[in-house]
């Protein structure tokens with residue numbers, strides 16, 4: 133018998149909403165410690181192994197706009213289909229990404245929110261995005277490729293050393309998946325080596341829950357302060373990376389505060405996502421020697437195929453940034469009110485047969501999809517770091533599998549510590565033998 137639903141009082145909804153929003157702002161969008169969410173609403177952030185839960189496919193077919201029974205101050209809908217998701221992400225006029233009205237109501241968003249660009253609307257979003265776009269063109273990114281190769285080689289040495297010191301087993305997440313995007317973003321931003329040491333300490337505190345939530349929150353604001361200091365120092369002597377280049381191009385037109393916010397957004401957007409892809413992608417490739425062989429010995433095109441299919445199949449950013457309806461409207465047959473939230477399941481959209489084609493739940497590097505995947509989103513908020521992420525993944529998988537052709541998981545996949553309820557899916561530890 134389904135339980136009768138008890139109405140939640142308004143003040144409790146407002147409290148719950150502000151709690152979640154504060155957490156999203158401070159903790160990098162991980163809801164795992166918010167235990168009060170009703171079971172059905174956790175579905176878009178949960179997995180069975182690396183697969184979305186079966187409900188996602190069911191809703192995609194029968195409930196294109198699934199109302200989520202959230203105890204918050206707003207009504208939320210989940211879309212799980214490819215066409216619906218694409219339509220929402222493309223429509224730049226009907227939705228706002230600004231979450232600040234939920235808890236304060238004071239003015240427009242600035243870049244100091246977690247994710248920076250992701251939580252801002254035009255015209256501020258347009259202005260800020262235009263400032264960092266030149267740093268993400270293929271020409272500017274090309275300078276990072278040799279650096280990424282060097283980083284990967286160094287971390288493979290570290291992995292080997294760790295295994296030698298630990299009876300043949302090493303944690304691939306700790307020695308490879310996290311350090312690669314971390315070092316890459318430091319190079320991209322142009323942080324010098326002393327800065328990196330400090331920054332690394334803050335980074336690990338941020339993602340390490342063992343010291344308690346308060347320590348993690350402290351590390352987040354410390355990280356922003358640290359970037360603010362780095363910007364202030366580079367204003368006097370601009371460095372070789374993104375921070376220095378923007379200071380040279382924009383001068384006083386951009387404040388230290390706005391630039392630190394942008395840098396923080398780049399870090400938040402590029403770190404956990406790429407780390408998740410490196411670790412999870414390795415797990416998938418080790419499932420079948422034919423996949424590993426394709427990534428190890430295949431041509432450049434083969435490696436590209438493997439990377440694109442891993443991006444589609446894993447969809448590590450499980451749900452796009454929340455979109456708030458700006459006005460009352462009808463959406464896929466449902467009456468939506470201004471202020472309602474629409475969540476788009478990228479994991480659901482990527483497994484839609486309408487986009488992926490046959491056997492959407494299988495991993496198949498030779499897939500000929502009906503249309504491009506949405507792992508990087510779509511529209512004005514589409515991932516600005518997509519080409520950088522691809523570059524890292526195209527370097528890391530072949531190098532890893534060439535260096536250690538006997539690479540294997542040290543424990544069964546079903547026993548791995550996959551993330552629970554995080555917007556960015558991943559695995560905390562990945563013990564392997566070399």
Ligand code: HEM
Nearest residue numbers: 249250401402405406449452453507508509513515517521
């Ligand atoms: C495989 C790795 C990555 C994945 C799967 C990924 C995925 C995404 C997705 C889905 C969005 C858009 C969400 C939406 O529209 O609601 C996004 C936005 C963003 N990503 Fe990535 N990302 C990755 C790597 C990176 C990297 C390497 C960087 C930078 C170094 C980065 C920086 C950003 C930023 C700044 C935004 C906000 C863009 C905007 O709102 O205009 N991401 N990412």
